[in-house]
Amino acid sequence: MVNNILNSILVVLLLSVGAVAQSSDMELDIRMDSGFSQQDLSEMFSAVIEQDDSAQFFQITAENMSSGILRNNFVILEVHSEVFGTVLTAEQSSSGVFSLNPGGQITFSNLSITEISNLEIRGEPEFDLVITSNGRKLIQNLRRGYLIADDLFTINVRIEQDIMDNREILTQESTSFETALNESELVIETDREIVTELMGLNVSNEAPEFSWTGEENRSYRLVIVDTDRAQNTEALFSERFTREHSENDIRDEQAGVVLDVIAGQPSYQIPDRFAGLFEPGKTYAWQVQSSKQTVQDNFVQAYSDRLEFTTSFPIEGEIRELLVNIFGEERTNEFIENGLLLDQIQVDGVTYSKEEVLSILREMAGKIENNQLKVVS
């Protein structure tokens, strides 16, 4: 009789637990930290794997909204990528199983408890981690610093309740965030001052060095084009960068390709064997390309801006004679001693450079010789 009564009470209790165990009874919330960005992706995975809460990436909060006790609750977390599929699953082991009294609340930062109220818990929560092979590849590629590409990540969280060794989903929630290829990663930065320096270079006896901003020990392709010779500079660059680089095809004088070389660092010093590659008074354009790998194992091309510089004229030979006509011997020698190079000429507000400089100086010299022009300094 007593046994019957006890069994009846147990059934009633079980039924009452079953009645409480409805998703609406447990309010579950998961949200990404407000400061989270895709750059934190690698660290977020590390925090989950290592159950590290030193930096918060997401927060999970569960609250018992019912008037009864919600017992024996487990947290199960899954990170899913649209590209990679399931990345990892973290399932709470028997340690840290918690029961929430009415109004009781538990908050996880990543997978570590940060706040509790009105609950019973047995030990610290521990999670069994399963990383899929695709997930492992993603996490490794992230750690290698490969570019984060377009993807949609979803963090699914569910709370399961252990009732008589049976797991039942009490509630589940998810949050998503998108990642995208950062366009700025496709730009190789260049310091504009390099252009100024190139314009101060005496190309008749100095070999220029091209430099840009980028990682050391990365492969960069540098293409330099003679814009005066190239029929279509834009198309020529495009064609060179599309074509696979070949050590047997680093110059094409006819087409205007001054140099097409691979640099193993973010700079390239024109070697001595290319002495005389650049001529005074000509305009050259140069651009750098580098391949970058994404976490999805694709390659994208990063480019520098296309920069142009016009080489200046050393004050020697004819240029010297022409300048002597205007400035006299002494002043011209001062220019030479100061290492000046002739760049351009402006006449009544109109600027002339390159070969126009020479023709203007020659014309002036002719007029000076014929006493048709006088220079008043």
Added chain:
Amino acid sequence: MKKIIITLVVIGAIITGIILMLSDGSESGYEVPVLNETDDEVAFVRRYVPSVTVTNVSYADSLQEVGRALISGDTLTTGNSGYAMVLFLDESIARVSPSSQMVIRSELNPERNLNLRTHVGMLLGGIFLDVETDPNREFEITTTRAVASVKGTRFGVTADDKIWVEEGEVEVTIRETGEVRSLGNKMYLQVEADGTVDSGELTDQELAELVDEYEILEGDLIERQMKIQFRNRSGDPVEEQIRVFEQSDSSNE
């Protein structure tokens, strides 16, 4: 700085003028002409390349534009690169070379529209003239040791007593001796410091060189502002500004 230069030019002109006048008086063969001078305009600066300065007792003006009127007694000075073309009322033309200085005096006709008697005292540098032919008018250039009188010709005079003739005829009086010599086409005369006189005929090349010096004044001049940009070793621009005066294209046609 500019004022100091102008002041020095004025003082120099006055001192040189005084010396010239004193020497005029001391020479036996030549008498300084007495002109009936007024404050009327006797000539205009038709073209110039800076610097050109016009000075008189009460002013010292650096020329900024063409058309400057000259009155009798003005001293015209050209700088190292300066040129001036002076057009007299009688359409005689004087082209002045760089580093020159001269005192211009002229007597006008009663109508004040023609130069009857013009006297140019060369103090420094050189001058190349086109003097209109007119027996009723007189045009004289004096240097320290010579006086060139002309009735219509193209000729040049330098302050160091050289007179040369491209075409026409010039009568030269050697001031020390009063000797008078006549120079015709392509002839020259040089009075040396010791009073000796060298004269002869110019070769075509010598004549061309003398005339070419004044070529810049043979056409209207355009002033151009030029900036010549250099790059220093760092690639930074270094700019030199110059002014050039060149004959306009229409002048060469």
